[in-house]
Amino acid sequence: MDDLTREFLIESQEGLDRMERCLTELEERPQDTGLLAEIFRSVHTIKGTTGFLGFKRLEKLAHAGENLLGLLRDGKMTASAAVITVLLHLLDGLRALLKTIEAEGGEGDGDDAALIARLEELQAPSQHAKARNAGAVHQARQDTAVKAAELVAAPGATADSAAPPEQVAAEPTRAAAAPSTAVKIPAPEPAEAAADAATLTPAEAARARAQGTATESTLRVDVALLNRMMNLVGELVLTRNQVLQATAADPNMTLLSRRLDMVTADLRESVMKARMQPVSNVFSKMPRMVRDLTHVLGRRVRLQMEGQETELDKSLLEAIKDPLTHAVRNALDHGIEPPAKREAAGKDPEGILILRAVQEGSHVVIEVSDDGAGMAVEKIRSKAIERGLLSTERAAQLGERDLLQLVFVPGFSTAAEVTNVSGRGVGMDVVRTNVEKIGGKVEIDSRLGKGTTLRMRIPLTLAIIPALIVRSISQSFALPQGALSELVHIPPERAATAIEWMEGAPLYRLRGRLLPLVFLDRLLMPGRECKLFTDRDNFIAVLDADGRRFGLVVDSLADPEEIVVKPLSTVLKDIGMFSGATVLGNADLALILDPGSIAIKTGVTMSNEEESAQAVEEESESEAARMRYLLVEVAGRQAAVPLADVLRIEQLPFSRIEYIGCRPVLNFEGQLLPVEDSGGILAATEGNPEAQIVVVVCRDGNRHVGIAVSHVLDVASGGNLFEAGTGARTEGVTLLKDRVTGVVDLGGVPPLPAIEGAPEGWHETAEALG
Amino acid sequence: MSTGVSALHRKQKNEALVEVCSVRVGTTLFGIPIQHILEIVGSARPQPVPLAPGFVGGLVHYRGDVLTTVSLRYLLHLPPLDGAQDILVLESAGGCFGLLVDSVGEVLTVSAVDYEPNPSILDERRRALLVGTYKLKDSLLVMLDPERLDPARLDPARPSAAQAA
Numbered sequence: 001m002d003d004l005t006r007e008f009l010i011e012s013q014e015g016l017d018r019m020e021r022c023l024t025e026l027e028e029r030p031q032d033t034g035l036l037a038e039i040f041r042s043v044h045t046i047k048g049t050t051g052f053l054g055f056k057r058l059e060k061l062a063h064a065g066e067n068l069l070g071l072l073r074d075g076k077m078t079a080s081a082a083v084i085t086v087l088l089h090l091l092d093g094l095r096a097l098l099k100t101i102e103a104e105g106g107e108g109d110g111d112d113a114a115l116i117a118r119l120e121e122l123q124a125p126s127q128h129a130k131a132r133n134a135g136a137v138h139q140a141r142q143d144t145a146v147k148a149a150e151l152v153a154a155p156g157a158t159a160d161s162a163a164p165p166e167q168v169a170a171e172p173t174r175a176a177a178a179p180s181t182a183v184k185i186p187a188p189e190p191a192e193a194a195a196d197a198a199t200l201t202p203a204e205a206a207r208a209r210a211q212g213t214a215t216e217s218t219l220r221v222d223v224a225l226l227n228r229m230m231n232l233v234g235e236l237v238l239t240r241n242q243v244l245q246a247t248a249a250d251p252n253m254t255l256l257s258r259r260l261d262m263v264t265a266d267l268r269e270s271v272m273k274a275r276m277q278p279v280s281n282v283f284s285k286m287p288r289m290v291r292d293l294t295h296v297l298g299r300r301v302r303l304q305m306e307g308q309e310t311e312l313d314k315s316l317l318e319a320i321k322d323p324l325t326h327a328v329r330n331a332l333d334h335g336i337e338p339p340a341k342r343e344a345a346g347k348d349p350e351g352i353l354i355l356r357a358v359q360e361g362s363h364v365v366i367e368v369s370d371d372g373a374g375m376a377v378e379k380i381r382s383k384a385i386e387r388g389l390l391s392t393e394r395a396a397q398l399g400e401r402d403l404l405q406l407v408f409v410p411g412f413s414t415a416a417e418v419t420n421v422s423g424r425g426v427g428m429d430v431v432r433t434n435v436e437k438i439g440g441k442v443e444i445d446s447r448l449g450k451g452t453t454l455r456m457r458i459p460l461t462l463a464i465i466p467a468l469i470v471r472s473i474s475q476s477f478a479l480p481q482g483a484l485s486e487l488v489h490i491p492p493e494r495a496a497t498a499i500e501w502m503e504g505a506p507l508y509r510l511r512g513r514l515l516p517l518v519f520l521d522r523l524l525m526p527g528r529e530c531k532l533f534t535d536r537d538n539f540i541a542v543l544d545a546d547g548r549r550f551g552l553v554v555d556s557l558a559d560p561e562e563i564v565v566k567p568l569s570t571v572l573k574d575i576g577m578f579s580g581a582t583v584l585g586n587a588d589l590a591l592i593l594d595p596g597s598i599a600i601k602t603g604v605t606m607s608n609e610e611e612s613a614q615a616v617e618e619e620s621e622s623e624a625a626r627m628r629y630l631l632v633e634v635a636g637r638q639a640a641v642p643l644a645d646v647l648r649i650e651q652l653p654f655s656r657i658e659y660i661g662c663r664p665v666l667n668f669e670g671q672l673l674p675v676e677d678s679g680g681i682l683a684a685t686e687g688n689p690e691a692q693i694v695v696v697v698c699r700d701g702n703r704h705v706g707i708a709v710s711h712v713l714d715v716a717s718g719g720n721l722f723e724a725g726t727g728a729r730t731e732g733v734t735l736l737k738d739r740v741t742g743v744v745d746l747g748g749v750p751p752l753p754a755i756e757g758a759p760e761g762w763h764e765t766a767e768a769l770g
Numbered sequence: 771m772s773t774g775v776s777a778l779h780r781k782q783k784n785e786a787l788v789e790v791c792s793v794r795v796g797t798t799l800f801g802i803p804i805q806h807i808l809e810i811v812g813s814a815r816p817q818p819v820p821l822a823p824g825f826v827g828g829l830v831h832y833r834g835d836v837l838t839t840v841s842l843r844y845l846l847h848l849p850p851l852d853g854a855q856d857i858l859v860l861e862s863a864g865g866c867f868g869l870l871v872d873s874v875g876e877v878l879t880v881s882a883v884d885y886e887p888n889p890s891i892l893d894e895r896r897r898a899l900l901v902g903t904y905k906l907k908d909s910l911l912v913m914l915d916p917e918r919l920d921p922a923r924l925d926p927a928r929p930s931a932a933q934a935a
Contacts, residue, residue, distance in 0.1 A: 235833060473820065524820035569838035569867065571921040572829075575821045581829055581836040589817040589829050589836060 015042035024287035280308035307357035335372030369453035469558035495532035545595035635679030655689035700746035813854035839868035
C-alpha cells in the first residue's frame with residue numbers, strides 16, 4: 001500500500017470517529033448546524049479523496065451519503081431518528097470498506113446498492129418519504145413539532161413559511177428531547193432540555209472549534225517513538241542522579257547540576273504528558289454502543305458522562321476499552337430493566353447509566369453505574385454454593401460485599417438466560433483480568449432494586465509506579481505500593497517468639513488474626529531456613545493481592561521510590577515471580593515482585609480474608625456519605641484535609657518561606673503559593689532557617705494553597721456528623737477514626753493580597769516586598 | 771532454523787570477505803558477524819536473577835532498557851568466572867539480549883574460502899550452538915549464530931527450544 005492510501009485511511013478513520021461522535025450528539029440536538037457541517041465535512045473529504053485514489057465503490061457510497069447530508073446541512077430536511085439510523089449505517093458501511101482496503105488493498109466486490117437506495121429514498125422529496133420521516137421520528141411528537149419538522153423538510157410549503165426561523169428551529173429540538181423518544185440517549189429532563197441545549201451548544205461549538213484549530217497545531221507521532229523517548233528520559237534521570245552524587249562535593253558544579261536536575265524533571269513530565277490522552281477518547285465510543293444496545297435489548301436508557309477531560313496514559317486508555325465495553329453491556333443487559341418492569345417497580349421507565357472518570361491522586365477512578373435492578377446477593381450465594389465455589393458454611397460467613405466480588409470469578413453468571421449481548425459469565429472476568437493486568441483494581445457495589453456501580457481504579461501511568469524497595473539475599477527488590485497494606489517491624493528481641501508454626505506453616509498473629517508468612521529469601525533460594533534474625537531487625541510486608549493476604553518476610557527496607565517499569569524478557573517472565581525490572585536511583589537494578597503470582601505460587605488462597613471482609617464491611621457502612629481525608633496534626637490538634645484536594649506534601653527548610661507583608665508564601669517553581677498558618681507553626685519556627693517544615697499543597701477551585709502542618713498522620717475515611725435534634729449535616733467537621741475532627745476550610749485561605757489589588761503591577765510589588 | 775543457517779552460510783559464501791568480531795571464552799576464540807552486534811558493553815557486572823534458568827547470566831542496564839544476558843560459559847559447561855565480564859548486545863528475531871563473554875577481541879576480516887561447517891564429531895550440545903568455523907592462520911575462529919543464543923530459544927520450558935536443542 002502506498003503512503004498516500006495509508007494516510008487517507010488514517011485520516012478517514014479519524015473523520016469517521018468524529019462523525020460517530022457528532023451523530024450521537026445530533027440525536028439530541030437535530031438542529032445543530034455545526035454538527036451537521038462537521039459530519040458533512042467528514043463524508044465529503046472521504047468522497048473527494050477516494051475519487052482521486054480511484055476507490056469507486058467507496059466514492060459512490062460517500063456520494064450518496066453526501067447528498068443526504070447536504071440536504072440536512074442546508075436545512076431542507078431534519079435529522080430524525082430514522083435519518084440518523086441510516087447515517088449510522090452509512091458510517092458502518094464506510095468503515096467496513098476502509099477496513100477492506102486496509103486489509104486487502106482493494107475494495108472487494110460487495111454491493112452497497114441497498115444502503116445507497118435507503119440513503120436516496122430518504123432524500124426523495126415525495127410526500128411519502130416525508131410522512132415516513134416524520135412518522136419515524138416519533139409518534140408521540142406534538143402536532144406543532146411535526147408541522148415544524150415538515151416545514152423544515154419542505155421549506156417551500158406555503159402555509160407557515162412566514163413563521164420566524166428561530167421558532168421553527170426551537171420546536172423540533174424540544175420535540176426530539178421529549179422523554180418518550182426511545183432511542184434518545186444523553187438528554188436531561190424535558191423541562192431543562194431547551195435550556196440545556198442553549199447552554200451546551202455554544203460550549204460544544206467552542207470545543208469543536210478548539211479541536212479544529214488543534215489539528216493544525218498538532219502532529220501525529222508514532223507511539224513507539226514516544227516509548228523510546230520515555231526510555232531515554234528514564235536513562236537521563238539516572239545519569240542525572242549519578243551526576244548529582246558525583247558533583248555534590250564540588251561547589252562550582254552545584255548550580256549546574258541543579259539546573260540539570262530541573263530540566264530533567266521538566267522533560268520527564270513533558271514526555272509523560274505527551275502520552276496522556278483524555279478519557280473522552282474511549283468514552284466517546286459509548287453513546288453509539290448504548291444506542292445500538294438499547295435497540296436490541298428494548299431498554300430505554302439515558303447515558304450521562306462525567307469527567308471526560310480526565311487524562312490517562314495512552315496504553316492504559318487502550319487497555320480499559322474492553323473492560324469498559326463489557327461493563328456497559330452488563331449494565332444495559334442485566335442492570336437496567338425493560339421499561340415495563342421499571343414502571344411496575346415505580347421507577348422512571350428510562351434508566352440512567354452514568355460513566356464517570358475522576359482523578360484521585362496517582363489513580364484515575366472510572367465508574368459505571370446504573371439505576372437498574374441491582375444484584376441479589378442471596379442469588380449469588382446460592383449460585384456460588386451450587387457451583388462449588390464456596391462451602392455452605394463459608395458462604396454463610398461472607399459479607400454482602402465479598403459475595404458481590406464473586407461475579408468476577410470466571411464463568412460466574414447470575415443471568416437467568418444467556419442473551420447475545422451478555423450473560424455467559426465471561427464479561428466480568430474479562431473486566432477484572434484486563435484491569436488487573438495494568439495494575440488497577442475493580443470493585444462492584446450493588447443494592448437490590450437500586451442499581452449497580454462498577455469501580456475501576458487505574459494507575460495514571462503504566463510506566464511509573466510507586467514502590468517500596470526491600471532487600472533480601474543481598475539484592476534489592478521493588479514491591480508495588482498498590483498491594484502493600486502495612487509494614488510490621490519485629491525487633492531482634494521478639495524474633496524468637498514472633499512466629500507461630502502450624503505443622504510447618506509459619507504464621508504471624510496480626511491484631512489477633514493469623515497471617516500466613518512467606519519468606520522472600522527462601523522463596524528465591526529454595527533450601528534456606530525460615531527464621532527471623534535474632535541479631536537485627538526483621539520486617540514483614542503485609543500484602544493484599546486480589547484478596548490474598550499474606551506477610552512477606554524481607555531482610556530490610558529501603559526508601560520508597562517512584563520506579564520506571566521495564567519489561568522483562570519472556571524467559572524471566574516465565575519464572576512467574578517478577579512483573580518487571582527497574583533501575584534504582586543509585587543505578588542498581590531491581591526486580592519488581594509480583595505479589596499476586598507469589599501468593600498463587602506459595603498457595604496463599606482467598607480463604608484467610610475474614611479480616612479484610614470485616615474491614616470492608618466497616619468501610620461499606622454509609623459508604624456514600626464517606627469521604628477520604630488526609631489526617632494531619634497542626635500544633636497538637638488533629639485536622640482533616642479532603643484527600644481529593646491534596647496535590648502533594650512538601651517537606652522543606654523554613655528558609656524557603658517568604659513573606660508578602662505578613663502573609664507567608666512559598667515560591668514554588670516560579671509560582672507563589674499562599675501558605676495558611678493557622679496553627680502558628682511558621683511563627684514558632686521563625687528564626688531557625690534550618691528547621692524543616694511540612695506544607696500540604698492543596699487545590700481550592702483553580703488556585704493552589706499550602707497548609708503548614710506539624711505532621712502528616714494518616715489517610716482515613718470520614719463519616720458525616722448530624723446535629724442532634726435537627727438531623728442536619730454538620731459542615732466543617734467529620735468523624736475520623738471515631739474522633740470528631742475539624743476539616744480545614746481551603747476556601748477560607750485568603751488570596752494573595754497583591755493579586756486582589758493590582759494584577760498588572762503585582763510582580764513589582766512581590767519583588768519589592770520579597 | 772535450518773533455513774536460517776543455510777542463509778547465513780550462503781551469505782558468507784557469496785560475499786568474499788566477512789567482518790567478524792572475535793570474543794574469547796575459556797581458551798576458544800569465537801566469532802560473531804558484526805552486523806548482529808548493536809554494541810559492546812565493557813566490564814559489566816550483571817545482576818543475578820533468582821530462580822532463572824542457568825543459562826541466564828543476569829540483567830544489565832542498557833540504554834534505558836533492562837537486558838537479559840546469556841552466559842556463554844554456562845552453555846559450554848565452563849565454570850563461572852569471577853569479576854566483570856564483557857557483554858555483546860546482540861539483536862535476534864526475538865529482540866535484543868546480551869551475551870556474556872570473557873573478553874572481546876578485535877574485529878577480524880575473514881574470507882569465505884576459509885569457512886567450514888561443523889565437524890561431525892562435535893557433540894550434540896555444541897552443534898546446536900555453533901555454526902561452523904573459519905580457519906585462521908594459527909587457530910580456529912568458531913562462529914556463533916545469535917538466533918541460536920536467543921534466551922527465548924534456549925529456555926527448555928518453551929516448545930521452540932525443543933527444536934533448537
